[in-house]
Amino acid sequence: MVIDRKTTLWSLCLLAGSLMVGCGKGGKATPAASPEHQVVYRWQFESGEREGWAMESSHPYMGWEVEHLLFNPARIGEENPYVGETDGFSLNYNRYWSQFFDPAMNPEEFRLDFSTGAESNWGLVTSPPIELSGLEDARLVFSCTFDMENIKGIDIRSVRILDGKTGFLAKEIQLGFDGVEDSPEGLCSGWEEWHSHVIDLSSFMESVQVEFHFDSVDSFKNNGKGWFLDDIQIQAAQQIKS
Numbered sequence: 001m002v003i004d005r006k007t008t009l010w011s012l013c014l015l016a017g018s019l020m021v022g023c024g025k026g027g028k029a030t031p032a033a034s035p036e037h038q039v040v041y042r043w044q045f046e047s048g049e050r051e052g053w054a055m056e057s058s059h060p061y062m063g064w065e066v067e068h069l070l071f072n073p074a075r076i077g078e079e080n081p082y083v084g085e086t087d088g089f090s091l092n093y094n095r096y097w098s099q100f101f102d103p104a105m106n107p108e109e110f111r112l113d114f115s116t117g118a119e120s121n122w123g124l125v126t127s128p129p130i131e132l133s134g135l136e137d138a139r140l141v142f143s144c145t146f147d148m149e150n151i152k153g154i155d156i157r158s159v160r161i162l163d164g165k166t167g168f169l170a171k172e173i174q175l176g177f178d179g180v181e182d183s184p185e186g187l188c189s190g191w192e193e194w195h196s197h198v199i200d201l202s203s204f205m206e207s208v209q210v211e212f213h214f215d216s217v218d219s220f221k222n223n224g225k226g227w228f229l230d231d232i233q234i235q236a237a238q239q240i241k242s
């Protein structure tokens with residue numbers, strides 16, 4: 001991680017988060033840390049910045065970005081399922097803001113989707129390295145909502161855990177309703193409404209990186225609003241004294 005002012009502020013935020021269960025406005029959808037678990041890292045993206053997360057996508061105007069949903073013109077005048085509980089900025093995969101915002105455009109033409117015409121598209125967003133050594137019973141907790149196909153193998157949404165040192169893919173869980181029964185951690189309890197996932201990280205002893213991967217796989221039915229993430233937390237039962 002490049003050390004700059006923002007990083008320094010974020011480090012302070014992390015420190016504060018570890019002491020007082022996060023900083024900034026909390027998303028209500030993510031369950032509060034249980035009495036047994038404390039928040040060690042937390043990303044709510046309320047700075048409007050990427051906060052150390054790296055983004056990569058297959059298409060020049062489609063991919064992950066930190067976006068404020070209330071400022072999105074595609075949302076004005078519409079009952080907005082994405083602004084209810086985890087409002088403000090979130091991490092989302094769909095058309096880049098700059099590519100659908102044109103002040104001269106009729107507001108009715110604003111589009112929020114992940115369609116690239118005849119092509120498929122994919123995107124990857126990767127956390128900064130997360131140090132887990134000394135943490136007991138670590139887990140990843142995040143809020144999620146989406147508007148896309150929900151069939152195994154199509155419009156794939158998955159969370160990946162990478163070994164922080166080698167980059168080796170150590171765990172991958174597909175999120176959804178159907179076909180994910182073998183990994184209950186991936187079961188989405190809501191569609192177009194914020195819900196939370198809890199991913200066990202207790203087998204990881206050192207550092208990890210968390211990745212969220214989207215792949216439309218094909219060009220069909222990509223007119224949904226995309227995938228939204230917020231309030232991404234690393235929680236631990238306790239910090240082991242060395």
Ligand SMILES: [Ca+2]
Pocket residue numbers: 027044045046086087088089090230231
């Ligand atoms: Ca947020």
Ligand SMILES: [Ca+2]
Pocket residue numbers: 065067092093094095096097
């Ligand atoms: Ca966007």
Ligand SMILES: [Ca+2]
Pocket residue numbers: 148149154155216218219220221222
């Ligand atoms: Ca699709």
